[in-house]
Amino acid sequence: MSKLRVAFLGCGGIAGKHARSLKKNDDVEIVAGCDVSTEQVGKFFERALEGYGPTPAVFTDAAKMYTEGRPDAVVICTPHTLHHEQGMQALDAGLHVLMEKPMVTSAAHGRDIKKKVDETGKVFVIGYNTPCSPNFKYLRDRIREGTFGRLELVSGYLSQNWKRLTAGKWRQDPSLSGGGQAYDSGAHLMNSLCWSVESDVEEVFAFVDNHGTPVDINSVTSVRFASGVMANITVSGNSPGNGSYMVFVFDGGRVEIDGWGGGWIKVFGPDGKRIEEPGIEGEAMAPADNFVDAILGRDEPRTSPQNGIVQSDLMDAIYESAKTGKPARPRS
Helix, strand or coil: CCCEEEEEECCCHHHHHHHHHHCCCCCEEEEEEECCCHHHHHHHHHHHCCCCCCCCEEECCHHHHHHHHCCCEEEECCCHHHHHHHHHHHHHCCCEEEECCCCCCCHHHHHHHHHHHHHHCCCEEECCCHHHCHHHHHHHHHHHHCCCCCEEEEEEEEECCHHHHCCCCHHHCHHHHCCCCCCCCHHHHHHHHHHHHCCCEEEEEEEEECCCCCCCCEEEEEEEECCCCEEEEEEECCCCCCEEEEEEEECCEEEEECCCCCCCEEEECCCCCECCCCCCCCCCCCHHHHHHHHHCCCCCCCCCHHHHHHHHHHHHHHHHHHHHCCCECCCC
16 A cells, blocks of 8 residues: 655644654655745754655745645644645645644634535644543543533643743744734643533633733633533743643542643542542554544544634634623634
8 A cells, every 4th residue: 555645834843743753654654845945844854854765855835845745645834824824725735634733823714624624525633632642532531421420610721931932933923823822832721621622612701911022921711611611721821830730520520631731630530539540541642643544544533623613713702802801702
């Protein structure tokens, strides 16, 4: 069987994570990379694909890469506000797409992507960590099945030294980032919430603090979902230490979990006591591995454009609420 031909659009740091996963996959051939300069692409190959052969082709124009490189799929790791146009271009070129998070920076663009995916039938996944972890799969299955009764409340926080680490870079330029820490690293926590709850966002109230930058650094967000679940998410971008925590509170138990990567979990039953062996099955996988498995029909995509739409609904409402000082609802 011929290998799945994969290209990269955007050759920065996060692209290396996906490349290191894919170069170990016997079903994949990395055939091309594209960025604003050939030097950037070359450094990416040296950094992430040392010893890999044959050497992938180098491009500075995505359309040319798609026609000349003949990939079957593309991994897009570019600044956030470019995702919509580049995702649509790749789908129009007949490619499967792994899009780095966030999928897009507006719910309207998210609906464009979903419509195009439905039309083309291509696999489209988003590079989130937690949907590919057995701990979060366990959590979502328990929510779906009502194992611990009705999910009522969710609370979570994420802390990072984001303000200092991204100073002077595109992540603090809203024309490229679409927002600040809540839309960047915070997107992992927001997606963990939306992916698990599986409900439309009904109403949001948010406070943000830009700390003198053009984008949000700290934020506190309260959410009510259409299902009745209420949530509160705190995102810090001005902390010297990294941390992540979420708790899902049911009327018959609770689950505490790592909201960034799903690396750990604690499950408590109706009596309030911890369940030491909750029966979690499976192994953690990289989003790139799920992408390949989904294309080859070996697994279901762990994420979808619909996940991107719900998170964009949430983010649109967060920024509207922060701007107006009033509760906001998605406009869709």
